[in-house]
Amino acid sequence: MLSFLKNKKTPLTTLLPVNFVDIHSHILPAVDDGSKSFEESLELLKRMHSFGIKKLVLTPHVMEGVWENSITDLKQRFQELNNYLEKVNFTKIKLHLAAEYMLDANFNNLLKTKKLLTLKDSYLLVEMSYLSAPINLYEILFSIQVAGYKPVLAHPERYSFFHNNYKEYFKLKDVGCLFQLNLLSLSNYYGKDVSSIAKKLLKDNLINFVGSDTHNNRHLNYLEGINSPKIIKSIQPILENNTVFF
Numbered sequence: 640m641l642s643f644l645k646n647k648k649t650p651l652t653t654l655l656p657v658n659f660v661d662i663h664s665h666i667l668p669a670v671d672d673g674s675k676s677f678e679e680s681l682e683l684l685k686r687m688h689s690f691g692i693k694k695l696v697l698t699p700h701v702m703e704g705v706w707e708n709s710i711t712d713l714k715q716r717f718q719e720l721n722n723y724l725e726k727v728n729f730t731k732i733k734l735h736l737a738a739e740y741m742l743d744a745n746f747n748n749l750l751k752t753k754k755l756l757t758l759k760d761s762y763l764l765v766e767m768s769y770l771s772a773p774i775n776l777y778e779i780l781f782s783i784q785v786a787g788y789k790p791v792l793a794h795p796e797r798y799s800f801f802h803n804n805y806k807e808y809f810k811l812k813d814v815g816c817l818f819q820l821n822l823l824s825l826s827n828y829y830g831k832d833v834s835s836i837a838k839k840l841l842k843d844n845l846i847n848f849v850g851s852d853t854h855n856n857r858h859l860n861y862l863e864g865i866n867s868p869k870i871i872k873s874i875q876p877i878l879e880n881n882t883v884f885f
């Protein structure tokens with residue numbers, strides 16, 4: 640009996656801190672490759688609420704030529720989502736609108752001309768192409784900081800071009816780039832290479848925050864499946880960092 644209790648696996652989704660904020664999600668409907676409808680968003684939100692999540696940051700993609708979401712359009716959809724949730728009487732999760740900005744050719748224009756949507760205060764969620772980093776990556780990171788933002792790089796573990804160039808992660812941290820790990824990278828969802836880099840980044844204390852990067856129910860299935868005591872022990876201190884966004 641005792642050994643059974645000792646080996647009992649507790650899902651990560653039951654261990655989130657009280658004021659945990661999921662800072663990366665694609666739940667704003669029909670604006671990117673995430674939720675496709677208000678109904679789907681409601682279903683995902685209900686499930687996330689059952690994990691104890693009371694605040695969620697919506698981070699739709701902003702990507703030239705693919706998801707050219709203007710701030711005005713995103714704000715309008717956000718308002719529509721809030722209206723819908725009020726109508727169906729689901730107001731248990733506090734939502735905040737931000738974005739996940741692709742560091743592409745148009746990003747500099749956005750940075751110069753617009754007030755960008757942040758996770759909170761000056762924290763700005765950015766991502767890169769999975770094929771290669773921008774050639775002027777360090778210049779861009781510098782411009783972001785000159786413009787008054789703190790760059791938070793989404794899922795650093797998913798950029799395979801850094802896997803064999805691991806020292807680049809330290810360089811990025813040295814220039815003030817913060818790292819947001821995807822919780823799903825701790826499962827097998829993105830494959831073995833990503834999960835081993837995710838664990839290494841955690842071990843090397845390079846991760847600042849986590850996010851679920853939820854696009855659909857399948858992602859939540861994988862999230863619910865994370866229950867390795869070793870992994871949970873390594874991620875728990877970082878979960879606490881996410882409470883600063885509450």
Ligand SMILES: [Fe+2]
Nearest residue numbers: 663739793852
């Ligand atoms: Fe994302």
